Amino acid sequence: MSEAALSLANDPGREVASSAIGTVPVTLTINGQEHRLAVEPWVTLLDLLRERLHLTGSKKGCDHGQCGACTVLIDGRRMNSCLKLAVTLDGSEITTIEGLGQPGNLHPLQAAFLEHDAFQCGYCTPGQICSGVGLIAEGHARTRDDVREQMSGNLCRCGAYTNIADAILEVLGTEDRE
Amino acid sequence: MIRFDYARPTEVSDAVREGAAEQATYLAGGTNLVDLLKENVARPTRVVDIGRLPLAEIGETESGGLRLGALVTNSETAYDSRVQERYPLLSSAILAGATAQLRNAATNGGNINQRTRCYYFYDVATPCNKRNPGQGCGAIGGVNRIHAILGTSPHCIATHPSDMAVALAALQAEVRVTGSDGERVIPFADYHRLPGEEPWRDNTLKPGELVTAIDLPAERFTQNFTYLKLRDRLSYAFALVSVAVAMRIEDGRIAEARIALGGVAHKPWRRLEAEEVLVGRAPDRAAFDAATEVLLDGARGHGANDFKIPMARKAIPRALEQAAAGTPQSQTDKRLA
Ligand SMILES: Cc1cc2nc3c(=O)[nH]c(=O)nc-3n(C[C@H](O)[C@H](O)[C@H](O)COP(=O)(O)OP(=O)(O)OC[C@H]3O[C@@H](n4cnc5c(N)ncnc54)[C@H](O)[C@@H]3O)c2cc1C
Ligand code: SF4
Ligand code: FES
Numbered sequence: 001m002s003e004a005a006l007s008l009a010n011d012p013g014r015e016v017a018s019s020a021i022g023t024v025p026v027t028l029t030i031n032g033q034e035h036r037l038a039v040e041p042w043v044t045l046l047d048l049l050r051e052r053l054h055l056t057g058s059k060k061g062c063d064h065g066q067c068g069a070c071t072v073l074i075d076g077r078r079m080n081s082c083l084k085l086a087v088t089l090d091g092s093e094i095t096t097i098e099g100l101g102q103p104g105n106l107h108p109l110q111a112a113f114l115e116h117d118a119f120q121c122g123y124c125t126p127g128q129i130c131s132g133v134g135l136i137a138e139g140h141a142r143t144r145d146d147v148r149e150q151m152s153g154n155l156c157r158c159g160a161y162t163n164i165a166d167a168i169l170e171v172l173g174t175e176d177r178e
Numbered sequence: 179m180i181r182f183d184y185a186r187p188t189e190v191s192d193a194v195r196e197g198a199a200e201q202a203t204y205l206a207g208g209t210n211l212v213d214l215l216k217e218n219v220a221r222p223t224r225v226v227d228i229g230r231l232p233l234a235e236i237g238e239t240e241s242g243g244l245r246l247g248a249l250v251t252n253s254e255t256a257y258d259s260r261v262q263e264r265y266p267l268l269s270s271a272i273l274a275g276a277t278a279q280l281r282n283a284a285t286n287g288g289n290i291n292q293r294t295r296c297y298y299f300y301d302v303a304t305p306c307n308k309r310n311p312g313q314g315c316g317a318i319g320g321v322n323r324i325h326a327i328l329g330t331s332p333h334c335i336a337t338h339p340s341d342m343a344v345a346l347a348a349l350q351a352e353v354r355v356t357g358s359d360g361e362r363v364i365p366f367a368d369y370h371r372l373p374g375e376e377p378w379r380d381n382t383l384k385p386g387e388l389v390t391a392i393d394l395p396a397e398r399f400t401q402n403f404t405y406l407k408l409r410d411r412l413s414y415a416f417a418l419v420s421v422a423v424a425m426r427i428e429d430g431r432i433a434e435a436r437i438a439l440g441g442v443a444h445k446p447w448r449r450l451e452a453e454e455v456l457v458g459r460a461p462d463r464a465a466f467d468a469a470t471e472v473l474l475d476g477a478r479g480h481g482a483n484d485f486k487i488p489m490a491r492k493a494i495p496r497a498l499e500q501a502a503a504g505t506p507q508s509q510t511d512k513r514l515a
């Protein structure tokens with residue numbers, strides 16, 4: 001984050017955030033680190049992550065909510081970051097693929113993706129993994145059918161779906177594996 | 179995307195004041211509006227973020243129903259234990275729509291106010307009476323596979339894309355709104371409208387009015403119901419034809435039946451005459467076919483969407499059978515029950 005962005009964002013006591021075309025101060029906790037930013041209202045969370053914070057793990061596939069490559073966790077819930085305006089998220093906690101785990105200290109689902117060969121080109125993978133982590137936290141999936149339906153928001157052009165479902169089922173700890 | 183300014187009120191009264199300004203628009207989950215902003219279809223000068231308004235709760239109504247706050251998300255609504263137990267039709271329809279991550283962001287107010295998915299509406303290089311009144315309709319005589327077969331006008335043949343709204347129509351919900359003139363309650367059947375001479379109006383909200391809640395009546399339909407959605411792929415696709423059925427069977431006869439269709443009109447399609455055909459009859463195929471004919475009376479294709487008529491003619495009796503048998507369509511295992 002730039003120093004300029006930091007210095008623009010010191011208005012802690014505001015009641016109603018409002019802007020006449022310009023920037024809005026926003027505080028986001030991203031992967032455990034607090035960022036105080038000044039953001040134009042039309043900037044999406046995905047563009048903020050990628051272009052300003054250089055967290056390029058979250059991918060831009062379609063930019064229209066149609067592929068899931070941009071999926072991140074916002075206050076623990078999976079959402080498409082391409083359809084969220086960053087200004088609306090003031091005070092939120094965001095977890096991207098970079099925050100789930102790191103080489104040598106992988107999240108169990110990251111490890112399961114490796115073990116099950118759940119990707120080919122890897123472009124959809126960060127979104128798949130964030131979505132899978134969200135799915136597990138939601139607790140509505142038991143069977144393979146459940147996992148496939150609840151992962152339908154993540155497209156994979158390489159067609160790694162079977163192995164993606166295997167990886168998620170393993171971490172879910174359910175028996176319904178084929 | 180055009181440039182706009184931004185407000186984030188925390189009280190309904192402030193939001194309504196902000197929303198009354200010319201060219202202001204409300205932003206809830208953003209899953210539809212942000213898309214339309216990117217396409218330059220939505221061109222507000224001010225975006226009023228309603229995400230911090232105190233409208234994010236589900237509670238009981240005085241008449242024994244449930245009040246769904248406008249800002250409760252689609253996921254929270256579908257998985258709420260009260261909704262699941264008392265209005266399983268609504269849970270089912272919500273879970274038939276979009277994806278888990280979209281439903282986590284999408285709100286109840288945003289869902290019923292989402293705009294059509296008509297390709298021409300989305301493409302500012304083409305004519306569209308909904309986007310630019312008077313320009314003409316690109317879909318009439320154009321590519322219209324997803325378009326309406328009922329209640330169209332010479333000015334617009336768009337459909338309303340919501341699944342949730344189809345269930346709300348069958349459940350006879352009410353929409354609570356607040357505007358600068360105060361509060362009012364709109365019966366669901368009168369909320370969305372047909373395109374007629376004014377295709378730019380999706381619904382009967384007055385400019386600046388804010389949906390604050392959706393009320394579900396006491397009547398529940400927990401035994402005989404279904405939401406059957408037919409689409410191009412089994413998940414993550416809008417309905418080509420969908421059917422919501424809520425039915426009450428007493429002593430082997432249909433005491434009450436409600437049928438609402440999605441994907442076929444500018445609003446969830448109900449026709450009370452079709453429902454009356456069923457009352458007092460045994461729940462059998464002959465009765466279901468008779469109701470189907472009345473429901474689809476006057477249906478007309480526009481070329482690429484002609485297939486929706488035979489599709490609906492099969493889907494409606496099938497959904498009625500599912501409801502009558504107490505075997506609602508699963509939204510996970512997509513095999514037809
Ligand atoms: C790829 C994709 C697939 C989808 N598939 C389906 C599907 O299969 N079935 C389905 O039903 N839906 C589907 N959707 C649509 C989704 O359900 C809607 O986008 C969502 O419900 C809109 O809610 P929101 O809170 O995000 O609304 P927003 O995008 O914030 O707002 C939508 C509109 O409603 C207005 N609005 C919002 N809240 C209020 C309020 N309280 N009072 C007055 N006006 C308000 C806004 O001004 C805006 O015009 C899909 C969306 C995408 C992107
Ligand atoms: S069908 Fe309606 S929304 Fe589509 S191009 Fe015609 S006028 Fe526009
Ligand atoms: S980039 Fe967000 S869903 Fe495709």
Ligand code: FES
Nearest residue numbers: 120122156157158
């Ligand atoms: S691994 Fe290539 S798109 Fe999924």
